Amino acid sequence: MRFQKYHLIERSVAGEDGDSMKTHVIPAMVKDEQLIARRRRQIIDGAVQLFIRKGFHKTTTREIARKCNLSIGTMYEYIQSKEDILYLVCESIHRKMEEKIRRVLDEHDSGFEAFVKGFRQLMKVMDEMRSYVLLIYQETKSLPKEKMKIVMQNEEAITAIFERILEKGIQDGTLQLDVRSIKLLAHNIMVIGQMWTFRYWSLGRFYTIEEYTEQQLNLLLNQLRPGKSGEVVPDI
Amino acid sequence: MRFQKYHLIERSVAGEDGDSMKTHVIPAMVKDEQLIARRRRQIIDGAVQLFIRKGFHKTTTREIARKCNLSIGTMYEYIQSKEDILYLVCESIHRKMEEKIRRVLDEHDSGFEAFVKGFRQLMKVMDEMRSYVLLIYQETKSLPKEKMKIVMQNEEAITAIFERILEKGIQDGTLQLDVRSIKLLAHNIMVIGQMWTFRYWSLGRFYTIEEYTEQQLNLLLNQLRPGKSGEVVPDI
Amino acid sequence: MRFQKYHLIERSVAGEDGDSMKTHVIPAMVKDEQLIARRRRQIIDGAVQLFIRKGFHKTTTREIARKCNLSIGTMYEYIQSKEDILYLVCESIHRKMEEKIRRVLDEHDSGFEAFVKGFRQLMKVMDEMRSYVLLIYQETKSLPKEKMKIVMQNEEAITAIFERILEKGIQDGTLQLDVRSIKLLAHNIMVIGQMWTFRYWSLGRFYTIEEYTEQQLNLLLNQLRPGKSGEVVPDI
Amino acid sequence: MRFQKYHLIERSVAGEDGDSMKTHVIPAMVKDEQLIARRRRQIIDGAVQLFIRKGFHKTTTREIARKCNLSIGTMYEYIQSKEDILYLVCESIHRKMEEKIRRVLDEHDSGFEAFVKGFRQLMKVMDEMRSYVLLIYQETKSLPKEKMKIVMQNEEAITAIFERILEKGIQDGTLQLDVRSIKLLAHNIMVIGQMWTFRYWSLGRFYTIEEYTEQQLNLLLNQLRPGKSGEVVPDI
DNA sequence: AATGAATGAGAGTTCATTCAT
DNA sequence: CATGAATGAACTCTCATTCAT
Numbered sequence: 002m003r004f005q006k007y008h009l010i011e012r013s014v015a016g017e018d019g020d021s022m023k024t025h026v027i028p029a030m031v032k033d034e035q036l037i038a039r040r041r042r043q044i045i046d047g048a049v050q051l052f053i054r055k056g057f058h059k060t061t062t063r064e065i066a067r068k069c070n071l072s073i074g075t076m077y078e079y080i081q082s083k084e085d086i087l088y089l090v091c092e093s094i095h096r097k098m099e100e101k102i103r104r105v106l107d108e109h110d111s112g113f114e115a116f117v118k119g120f121r122q123l124m125k126v127m128d129e130m131r132s133y134v135l136l137i138y139q140e141t142k143s144l145p146k147e148k149m150k151i152v153m154q155n156e157e158a159i160t161a162i163f164e165r166i167l168e169k170g171i172q173d174g175t176l177q178l179d180v181r182s183i184k185l186l187a188h189n190i191m192v193i194g195q196m197w198t199f200r201y202w203s204l205g206r207f208y209t210i211e212e213y214t215e216q217q218l219n220l221l222l223n224q225l226r227p228g229k230s231g232e233v234v235p236d237i
Numbered sequence: 238m239r240f241q242k243y244h245l246i247e248r249s250v251a252g253e254d255g256d257s258m259k260t261h262v263i264p265a266m267v268k269d270e271q272l273i274a275r276r277r278r279q280i281i282d283g284a285v286q287l288f289i290r291k292g293f294h295k296t297t298t299r300e301i302a303r304k305c306n307l308s309i310g311t312m313y314e315y316i317q318s319k320e321d322i323l324y325l326v327c328e329s330i331h332r333k334m335e336e337k338i339r340r341v342l343d344e345h346d347s348g349f350e351a352f353v354k355g356f357r358q359l360m361k362v363m364d365e366m367r368s369y370v371l372l373i374y375q376e377t378k379s380l381p382k383e384k385m386k387i388v389m390q391n392e393e394a395i396t397a398i399f400e401r402i403l404e405k406g407i408q409d410g411t412l413q414l415d416v417r418s419i420k421l422l423a424h425n426i427m428v429i430g431q432m433w434t435f436r437y438w439s440l441g442r443f444y445t446i447e448e449y450t451e452q453q454l455n456l457l458l459n460q461l462r463p464g465k466s467g468e469v470v471p472d473i
Numbered sequence: 474m475r476f477q478k479y480h481l482i483e484r485s486v487a488g489e490d491g492d493s494m495k496t497h498v499i500p501a502m503v504k505d506e507q508l509i510a511r512r513r514r515q516i517i518d519g520a521v522q523l524f525i526r527k528g529f530h531k532t533t534t535r536e537i538a539r540k541c542n543l544s545i546g547t548m549y550e551y552i553q554s555k556e557d558i559l560y561l562v563c564e565s566i567h568r569k570m571e572e573k574i575r576r577v578l579d580e581h582d583s584g585f586e587a588f589v590k591g592f593r594q595l596m597k598v599m600d601e602m603r604s605y606v607l608l609i610y611q612e613t614k615s616l617p618k619e620k621m622k623i624v625m626q627n628e629e630a631i632t633a634i635f636e637r638i639l640e641k642g643i644q645d646g647t648l649q650l651d652v653r654s655i656k657l658l659a660h661n662i663m664v665i666g667q668m669w670t671f672r673y674w675s676l677g678r679f680y681t682i683e684e685y686t687e688q689q690l691n692l693l694l695n696q697l698r699p700g701k702s703g704e705v706v707p708d709i
Numbered sequence: 710m711r712f713q714k715y716h717l718i719e720r721s722v723a724g725e726d727g728d729s730m731k732t733h734v735i736p737a738m739v740k741d742e743q744l745i746a747r748r749r750r751q752i753i754d755g756a757v758q759l760f761i762r763k764g765f766h767k768t769t770t771r772e773i774a775r776k777c778n779l780s781i782g783t784m785y786e787y788i789q790s791k792e793d794i795l796y797l798v799c800e801s802i803h804r805k806m807e808e809k810i811r812r813v814l815d816e817h818d819s820g821f822e823a824f825v826k827g828f829r830q831l832m833k834v835m836d837e838m839r840s841y842v843l844l845i846y847q848e849t850k851s852l853p854k855e856k857m858k859i860v861m862q863n864e865e866a867i868t869a870i871f872e873r874i875l876e877k878g879i880q881d882g883t884l885q886l887d888v889r890s891i892k893l894l895a896h897n898i899m900v901i902g903q904m905w906t907f908r909y910w911s912l913g914r915f916y917t918i919e920e921y922t923e924q925q926l927n928l929l930l931n932q933l934r935p936g937k938s939g940e941v942v943p944d945i
Numbered sequence: 946a947a948t949g950a951a952t953g954a955g956a957g958t959t960c961a962t963t964c965a966t
Numbered sequence: 967c968a969t970g971a972a973t974g975a976a977c978t979c980t981c982a983t984t985c986a987t
Contacts (some may be wrong), residue, residue: 031967056378058294062961073962074969083961142292142375157439184443185452192432193425200424203393207420216421224459267950298978310952313979503971528850530766534957546960546973555957611850614764629911656915657924660908661901668900675865679892688893692932739946770982781983782948791982948987959977966969 022096022158025151027085030078040079043069045093048086053132057087057140087140088148094133095155101126102162112170116225117218119166120190124214127194135198156191163187176225186224193217257394258332261387263321266314276315279305281329284322289368293323293376323376324384330369331391337362338398348406352461353454355402356426360450363430371434392427399423412461422460429453493630494568497623499557502550512551515541517565520558525604529559529612559612560620566605567627573598574634584642588697589690591638592662596686599666607670628663635659648697658696665689730804730866733859735793738786748787751777753801756794761840765795765848795848796856802841803863809834810870820878824933825926827874828898832922835902843906864899871895884933894932901925 029037047069051060062083066073080086105122106115127134141152164187170176171183178186197204197213204213265273283305287296298319302309316322341358342351363370377388400423406412407419414422433440433449440449501509519541523532534555538545552558577594578587599606613624636659642648643655650658669676669685676685737745755777759768770791774784788794813830814823835842849860872895878884879891886894905912905921912921 033967036967058379061959072969073971074964075967077962078967139375139378143294153438160439182452182456185440185449186456188432188436188440189429189453189456192428192436196424196428200428202389203396204421204424213421216418217425220418220422220425220460224456269950272950297976308952309978310954310980311950314950317979319978505971508971530851533955544973545958546975547971549958550971553958611847614847615766625910632911654924654928657912657921658928660904660912661925661928664900664904664908665897668896672896672900674861675868676893676896685893688890689897692890692894692897696928696931741946744946769980780948781950782985783946785983786946948985950984950986952981952984954981956980957978960973960975963971963973964969965971 022092022099023151023154024092025088025148027089028081037079040071040075041089043071044076044079044086045089049090049094049133049136052087052090052140053136057143062086084143084145084148088144088152091137091141091144091152092155094130094137095152095159098126098130098134099155099159099162102159106162106166111175112166112168112173113175115166116163116170116176119163120218120221121214123163123190123194124197124210124217127197128210131198131201134195135201138195138199160187160191163190170225178225186221190221193221258328258335259387259390259394260328261324261384263316263325265316273315276307276311277325279307280312280315280322281325285326285330285369285372288323288326288376289372293379298322320379320381320384324380324388327373327377327380327388328391330366330373331388331395334362334366334370335391335395335398338395342398342402347411348402348404348409349411351402352399352406352412355399356454356457357450359399359426359430360433360446360453363433364446367434367437370431371437374431374435396423396427399426406461414461422457426457429457494564494571495623495626495630496564497560497620499552499561501552509551512543512547513561515543516548516551516558517561521562521566521605521608524559524562524612525608529615534558556615556617556620560616560624563609563613563616563624564627566602566609567624567631570598570602570606571627571631571634574631578634578638583647584638584640584645585647587638588635588642588648591635592690592693593686595635595662595666596669596682596689599669600682603670603673606667607673610667610671632659632663635662642697650697658693662693665693730800730807731859731862732800733796733856735797736789745787748779748783749797751779752784752787752794753797757798757802757841757844760795760798760848761844765851770794792851792853792856796852796860799845799849799852799860800863802838802845803860803867806834806838806842807863807867807870810867814870814874819883820874820876820881821883823874824871824878824884827871828926828929829922831871831898831902832905832918832925835905836918839906839909842903843909846903846907868895868899871898878933886933894929898929901929 031037031040044065048060048065051064051068062076063073065083065086066076069076080089102119102122105118110118137152137156141149144152164183167176167178167183167186171178171180197210208216267273267276280301284296284301287300287304298312299309301319301322302312305312316325338355338358341354343354346354373388373392377385380388400419403412403414403419403422407414407416433446444452503509503512516537520532520537523536523540534548535545537555537558538548541548552561574591574594577590579590582590609624609628613621616624636655639648639650639655639658643650643652669682680688739745739748752773756768756773759772759776770784771781773791773794774781777784788797810827810830813826815826818826845860845864849857852860872891875884875886875891875894879886879888905918916924
């Protein structure tokens with residue numbers, strides 16, 4: 002068996018735990034931590050617009066500096082390379098997404114309630130942050146290995162929120178699915194969200210975000226109720 | 238209602254119809270059509286390896302020329318710009334994917350049979366062509382508007398194969414789903430396939446392609462059987 | 474009649490008026506205006522030598538950069554394209570020519586005096602700046618439309634100096650010519666000057682600049698004294 | 710004295726003599742002389758249009774070959790380099806100009822008659838061949854030294870026609886000018902003609918070719934009648 | 946005599962990063 | 967801590983010419 006051993010640990014759905022956002026420390030030439038935070042905020046806010054509009058490769062460091070009202074020199078006091086900026090941007094977006102999703106979750110909700118709430122909020126966030134999510138998704142590969150890994154982990158941390166929800170649903174009996182499907186379903190949920198961003202050019206012609214959300218939710222719930230799930234489809 | 242008007246036209250699943258691959262003609266300086274085809278094959282084969290390994294932007298035209306044993310000058314006799322190469326690569330991949338999928342489909346199959354066969358084949362193709370599919374998916378945005386559109390249309394042409402299958406299943410009663418869900422499900426199927434390429438770094442740790450395929454197939458079939466689908470999930 | 478309506482306006486010969494040199498602003502990446510002026514001076518001085526020796530097309534940007542002791546990157550901080558350099562060179566030459574000619578003119582001179590002084594000075598300038606003038610004349614066509622126009626206007630501004638002189642001569646009675654010949658004569662004067670540069674290979678074998686100047690002056694004065702001018706030459 | 714010793718030789722104005730067109734032999738890979746002539750005609754006719762429209766440097770050999778319905782390879786059987794084409798074009802234009810001017814001249818005409826006829830024809834030719842003349846004038850400098858010299862000699866051969874006419878006028882007493890002014894006046898005449906081509910952008914706004922011709926003729930005749938010519942203009 | 950595919954040196958231009966001030 | 971001028975390696979693409987067929 003290639004499935005991972007599963008330990009269904011009691012864990013609060015919204016709690017701070019090992020799954021949450023990692024940070025890769027970007028060295029700065031400047032000491033004042035508060036200043037660093039402020040300046041990096043500036044940099045991220047300037048860069049993200051440009052990256053969305055023109056893509057990472059077609060955006061120059063000069064443009065970024067201009068957009069965030071820093072001189073090139075000053076900007077480079079707070080980062081080490083252009084790729085650092087992309088990393089900071091990705092991290093910032095993931096952080097915001099996670100925060101927005103966690104915000105609607107409540108420890109006292111049943112698994113089912115958490116699932117529905119969480120899914121709808123995920124879709125809401127995906128729609129609101131559409132171009133930001135798309136950015137991560139299209140430019141992550143431009144990061145150096147090391148940083149790319151962290152960004153992927155951050156992505157997994159959000160996926161893990163849904164794994165926790167599904168686990169809870171199994172435990173409190175409000176969701177019916179095989180433990181071995183948890184990971185897959187969590188991934189599916191995330192991808193259904195991302196789909197809205199990277200297939201928007203097609204989906205957007207047929208659905209509003211609300212329609213899209215409810216239809217997908219419906220389809221998902223078909224998979225979370227007692228069915229013939231687990232049964233093997235015969236060879237055809 | 239924002240749903241498109243649906244006309245369930247009798248159409249053979251594997252038939253040649255208006256949905257299939259478009260081609261954007263790339264002008265060449267050379268006249269011999271056969272030679273053009275051969276040289277472009279060389280270029281595509283050389284470039285695809287490099288693009289997969291280093292990405293489009295970090296691959297230089299000289300590297301491509303060297304890899305495909307053409308002088309830079311000769312290479313440019315067969316393309317007009319570096320972006321043309323990316324386009325040719327994308328088109329070639331899509332064409333191969335489509336061909337491989339169509340190959341297993343048989344007009345006489347029921348909708349259900351076509352669905353299962355088609356889905357399994359899609360997954361097989363996605364696995365075999367994993368890095369190629371990932372490439373399309375990561376670099377399409379580097380194409381100029383015009384060509385990007387064609388590539389997206391080609392993608393949609395493959396999605397349409399599954400739309401046709403689902404329509405057939407509805408008509409012959411072997412699949413049960415709301416007509417309005419056809420498009421969405423077809424997209425979902427494609428994305429489930431792509432997921433394997435762009436989340437392989439995570440999924441690959443937990444599933445073999447066969448496991449992944451069968452689990453996803455199972456989940457999908459839950460959505461293609463009579464259920465409470467269509468029912469609206471209440472506000473929570 | 475196709476002749477322009479002529480308004481003999483009181484205008485001082487050397488005065489600042491609407492005819493004088495236009496400037497097309499070339500954007501720079503660098504902000505310090507003084508530095509821009511200094512560096513552009515360097516670039517112009519380096520480029521002009523090369524353009525004269527090898528022509529615009531056969532001079533490379535690298536050669537120019539080397540000649541003016543700037544790195545290629547630095548040079549491009551002060552211009553936008555190779556054509557910009559050519560434009561700067563042309564403008565600089567025209568500016569210098571105009572300045573040199575205006576320098577000898579005096580408001581209090583009669584039209585006749587101004588004419589003689591102006592013409593002699595024009596010839597002096599044409600001789601001193603022979604290869605520069607030739608350069609403008611041979612390479613203007615390599616400029617993009619927009620800039621070519623400005624250069625031509627600058628040329629016309631110098632021509633206009635002589636139009637003003639001739640007008641003055643008519644008004645104070647020291648030169649006798651038909652008002653309708655002013656423009657033509659002014660052009661002729663300019664072309665007599667340019668001739669020295671572009672037919673020097675032949676003229677230089679027969680005349681010194683002084684001889685050339687005085688002979689041409691003599692011929693011109695024949696046209697500025699009462700004659701049978703205006704009379705129509707019969708068909709032959 | 711720097712003036713050339715002058716021998717007023719009896720020479721027929723329109724006669725074939727040492728002044729006429731030189732030819733620089735361009736080697737060909739092909740033997741058949743007639744074929745060479747025919748193919749070169751093709752090349753010249755194709756190239757001249759392109760050179761006029763885009764300039765020599767911006768026209769590619771491929772374009773020329775296409776325009777004259779020859780393959781690149783074939784074209785290169787009849788020339789040795791792109792510059793050869795420019796040379797052939799220049800020569801062809803000069804030859805045509807000369808022929809057209811000589812055509813109107815008649816041995817029996819007086820100097821005065823020849824002058825008026827010749828000048829008017831020169832202007833007519835300059836107008837008809839405006840863009841061709843401009844071409845020679847702008848691109849000659851792109852020729853290699855050797856060929857540039859020949860082109861200039863061909864230009865001088867046309868100038869010499871007017872020198873002969875002026876000499877005749879002196880001898881038969883129909884034109885009054887100093888022998889030492891012959892060369893200068895002949896050059897002036899040529900330049901007045903060329904002016905129409907290279908200052909057309911300005912002159913064309915004020916004069917028709919006929920107006921231009923007659924006015925310039927008038928001005929010139931002022932210089933060919935007894936005047937104070939020869940007199941030295943005092944220092945001012 | 947005709948063809949046109951192949952060549953590759955070299956063109957103009959860009960831009961992430963540095964470092965003296 | 968802030969600045970922005972300087973740098974040059976590296977990029978994509980061109981095109982006159984050759985030569986095997």
